[in-house]
Every structure is written in structure tokens, then in C-alpha cells.
Amino acid sequence: MKKVLVLYYSQSGQLKGVVDSFISKLYDEEIEVDIKQIEPLRPYPYPWNFYEFADEFPEAVHMDGCEVKELEDLADSYDLIILGYTIWFLSPSTPIVGFLKSDQAKKIFKDKPVVTLIACRDMWVLAQEKMKALLGNLGAKLIDNVALTDQGKGIYSFVTTPRWLLTGKKDAFWFFPPAGISQRDIDEASRFGERLKIALKDNKEKEGKPILQNLGAVNVDGKLIASEIIATRSSKIWGKIIKLFGKKRSFGRRVGLTLYSIFLVLLVFTIVPLNIMVRKLLNIFQKEKLRSLEIKYEKPSGR
Known part of the structure; x- marks a missing residue:
């Protein structure tokens, strides 16, 4: 059994x-x-x-x-x-x-x-x-x-x-x-x-x-990997900063979270669209690299 x-x-x-x-x-x-x-x-x-x-x-x-x-x-x-x-x-x-x-x-x-x-x-x-x-x-x-x-x-x-x-x-x-x-x-x-x-x-x-x-x-969509890496690094930095504002459910934490939320909204409507356009251009010349990254991250099961 x-x-x-x-x-x-x-x-x-x-x-x-x-x-x-x-x-x-x-x-x-x-x-x-x-x-x-x-x-x-x-x-x-x-x-x-x-x-x-x-x-x-x-x-x-x-x-x-x-x-x-x-x-x-x-x-x-x-x-x-x-x-x-x-x-x-x-x-x-x-x-x-x-x-x-x-x-x-x-x-x-x-x-x-x-x-x-x-x-x-x-x-x-x-x-x-x-x-x-x-x-x-x-x-x-x-x-x-x-x-x-x-x-x-x-x-x-x-x-x-x-x-x-x-x-x-x-x-x-x-x-x-x-x-x-x-x-x-x-x-x-x-x-x-x-x-x-x-x-x-x-x-x-x-x-x-x-x-x-x-x-x-x-x-795996290789075109998203770079964005994910950037977002992860940014999140860790902001996570440390927000922790400095106070513990969970504290007023200070809310202030930090509000600032981060404003940052995110600005990011989505400014940097993100620009990043998408730049990445699309770069991806034209990085097809082999992107495919190798896809294969790497699709392990062990693959497509």
C-alpha cells in the first residue's frame, strides 16, 4: 500500500x-x-x-x-x-x-x-x-x-x-x-x-x-523573468523599510504601507509601461537567452 x-x-x-x-x-x-x-x-x-x-x-x-x-x-x-x-x-x-x-x-x-x-x-x-x-x-x-x-x-x-x-x-x-x-x-x-x-x-x-x-x-514566460527579478528586489527593500515604521497592525505600519501603495500606483502607470516597451525591444535580440532561462526554470517537470 x-x-x-x-x-x-x-x-x-x-x-x-x-x-x-x-x-x-x-x-x-x-x-x-x-x-x-x-x-x-x-x-x-x-x-x-x-x-x-x-x-x-x-x-x-x-x-x-x-x-x-x-x-x-x-x-x-x-x-x-x-x-x-x-x-x-x-x-x-x-x-x-x-x-x-x-x-x-x-x-x-x-x-x-x-x-x-x-x-x-x-x-x-x-x-x-x-x-x-x-x-x-x-x-x-x-x-x-x-x-x-x-x-x-x-x-x-x-x-x-x-x-x-x-x-x-x-x-x-x-x-x-x-x-x-x-x-x-x-x-x-x-x-x-x-x-x-x-x-x-x-x-x-x-x-x-x-x-x-x-x-x-x-x-515559463521568459519575457517576465527580468520583471520578476526587479520586483522581488524592490519588494525586499520596501519590506525592510515598512518594518521600520512599526509592527503589524500599528499606526506607523499603516503610514509605511500607504507610502508604498502610492509608490506602486505611480510605478504601474509610469515605469511599468516603459519597462514593457524596453523589454519588448530587448527581447527581440535575446530569444536564445530567454529560451535557456525558460528551460532552466521549467525544471524538473518541463512543458
Whole structure:
């Protein structure tokens, strides 16, 4: 009997739907699946109000994590771990980071093969690099990664995602597409669980090699990598600055967050459009470099 542990933290419920679809064809008489949701000791709201949402920014970008409840009723050991997570401010979500830094995670993940499952906007590459480091610290072996991204790409998600998080509304409006991952992409995620089921029966997870290749597990857009690197560096700097204004939920912190919000709005309407135009020109001469970066960050599963 093979044992699979599925871990995730879903705030809006979208990731839960992705996880459910992902494992829907994994179930089998020879495979036991334990599903556990990570629970923060202090629950996060959904929808957020603006300052509660922004208040998570400094700690998220610096991956401070948060206190989480200990998981109960676990098996002594698992043959495979599936870890579902979302992206908060270009980093793995704070509850997931908090759990992966816990003593319990050290026991669960050590020497275990792991498949990561991401549900997010189209900028997830550097968050996954951070996830690799977290898993490495636990002694786990990342064998596959699947990333499902929002149907509203690029500039649209600057509007649709905040609207969804702050109001709970994800429907299409005006000329904007719906927020979140398309239902079709969610439904089709079942193909990954089906492949894993076959592999587990053949003990493929023990080989430490990718199982989900040639299934369209990830699709990195090389043109976004430079922007993601710049945004990540900027976020870390601003995160440090905002922390200096005060602790979470303090008046000083609100002042810092307000200044950062003004900076972001100005950035989106000035520097971002200019950066997009410059990048488009540069990308014409960097096609080979961009493709090599895509291949690098699409590992281990690839397209």
C-alpha cells in the first residue's frame, strides 16, 4: 500500500479546487491518500480589507512565516508528498512558509519525494526557487512541479487579482477577463494525478526523477523573468523599510504601507509601461537567452 500526503493552504478556495482535481484520479485500492490543510493559529480573512492585505507584505517577502497548528492523524511515513501553495507577494504563502519552517515539517519531509503544485498569477518562478530552498533545508527531494496560472495574463491581473482578493468578486467586468484560473485548466489538472497513480504502482517515485514530464506541467514566460527579478528586489527593500515604521497592525505600519501603495500606483502607470516597451525591444535580440532561462526554470517537470 502506497501512502501519499497532500498538504495545502487555500484562502479563497481556488487552490482547494485545484488540489481536488489534481488528485481526483490518484485514488486507488493500492494508494492511501491523506489530505491536510495547513491552518494558521491566527486565521487570515477572506475577502481582505486593504490594510490587512497590505500588512502581510513585509513578512511575506522576507518569508518570516507564521505560527500554524500541528497536523494530526498522520501516518508514520509517506511514499510521496504533494504540496499545494499560492503566491503571496512573489513568495510562497506565509502559512506554507510557517509550516515548512516547523519541527513537524522536518520529520515529515526528510528524504521524501515532493511534487509542488502552484496556483497563482503568471509570476511564480522566483517563489518556486524559494520553495526549492525550503525543501532543501528539510532534506526533501523535489521531483516535479506543476504551475496553473490565472486566465487574465499580464497587466489585466494587476486589476482583477486585487479586486478578487479585496471584494471576493472574480467575474469578468468591462474589458477585463475573470480572475483566477480557468475552470477548464482546473478540471484538466486531473491528468497529473492519473500519471502519479501509474508511477506509484511502478515505484517510480523512488527513482528521484520527474514523473510529470510532457504533460504541460509548467510554461515559463521568459519575457517576465527580468520583471520578476526587479520586483522581488524592490519588494525586499520596501519590506525592510515598512518594518521600520512599526509592527503589524500599528499606526506607523499603516503610514509605511500607504507610502508604498502610492509608490506602486505611480510605478504601474509610469515605469511599468516603459519597462514593457524596453523589454519588448530587448527581447527581440535575446530569444536564445530567454529560451535557456525558460528551460532552466521549467525544471524538473518541463512543458
